[in-house]
Amino acid sequence: MRLPVTPRCSSKLLLADSILQHSNFIPHPFLFAMLPSKGYAAQSATAPIAPFDFDRRDPGPHDVHLEISHCGVCHTDIHLSRNEWGGSIYPMVPGHEIIGTVKQAGSAVTKFAPGDRVGVGCFVDSCRTCSNCSEGLEQYCENHFTATYNSLARDGGAPNYGGYSNQIVVDERFVLKVSSKLDPAASAPLLCAGITTYSPLRYWKVGPDQKVGVVGLGGLGHMALKFAHSFGAHVVCFTTSTGKIADAKRLGADEVVLSSSPDQMAAAAGTFDFILDTVSASHDLAAYLDLLKRDGVLCLVGVPPETAAVHAHNLIMGRKKIAGSLVGGLPETQEMLDYCAEHGITSDVEVIPIAQINEAYNRMLRSDVKYRFVIDMATL
Secondary structure: OOOOOOOOOOHHHHHHHHHHHHOOOOOOOOOOOEEEEEEEEEOOOOOOOEEEEEEEEOOOOOEEEEEEEEEEEOHHHHHHHOOOOOOOOOOEOOOOOEEEEEEEEOOOOOOOOOOOEEEEOOEEEOOOOOHHHHOOOHHHOOOOOEEOOOOEOOOOOOEOOOOOEOEEEEEHHHOEEOOOOOOHHHHHHHHOHHHHHHHHHHHOOOOOOOEEEEEOOOHHHHHHHHHHHHOOOEEEEEEOOHHHHHHHHHHOOOEEEEOOOHHHHHHOOOOEEEEEEOOOOOOOHHHHHOOEEEEEEEEEOOOOOOOOOOOOHHHHOOOOEEEEOOOOOHHHHHHHHHHHHHHOOOOOEEEEEHHHHHHHHHHHHOOOOOOEEEEEHHHO
């Protein structure tokens, strides 16, 4: 059970209060300094996202203090702010696609300096010692990574608040360099949607002489098309909407298959090396397994609400595989950002003022965005 959390409360402040009440300790005036911050938060599962004042921790020797310029809006923000997955911590400041500028670097920081453009993605800490963390796969930390928001600090203290805010303090290990070649607004979704699709395409070595499918054309799907095309694969987009055909081809698809057409699906049977499924609504996985060649892979990055049913026959007839992938670790995310800077790849975004965040949530639920909302934090 989690105790209620109130604004401007943290383990540091509680410790200070305890010391002052139980001793004659006279504190240094800056020992318990905090950074007054402002943002937008959900106060409950049914409350709209609204203005919220809170405190960030004061930067330590290994911390980077950055001023946030842009924050992408992920569908996960809706799920968590509305407690659709359970376990939500309130008040909640969402946002894990963060772009900003370094204001202050701690005395032990070696990679960043004031004025650098940087990014923060889906997590801000991990155990750092398990085999996965040691390999740069912090997203699979055996002791669980610490999410950028809707999580408690690793010492069990105050909740972490995300990027719908004016500033954030993060350990330098979990901060990423963002090239000045990249538009800051259009690069924000790379920290989630970008790396979520880049990582599996790289892991399964997608490239020339491969036929690759992308299921769904949304925030994830549009990035998958861009990356797969850039890697030299023959790319096919699967969609249920004829209205998305032209856009899919603009984004990198060589072909578009209407998944609602039995004839088009049958014509594609047994021809794919790899299919990346970005859809979060319930759908028939067996239909896509039928499209794979022998030893083909269907990789899931979308998370439908219900458990999928797949008969063993769909797998054993062709030694086919169903796999899944999360975001990337820190080294791979930096690799992705550098690749995007080199090849001019960013997300297609609609930039909004923070006051329109609730409207943006409703539009996302109607799929009324091409293809990612990004908040201009200057409007805060």
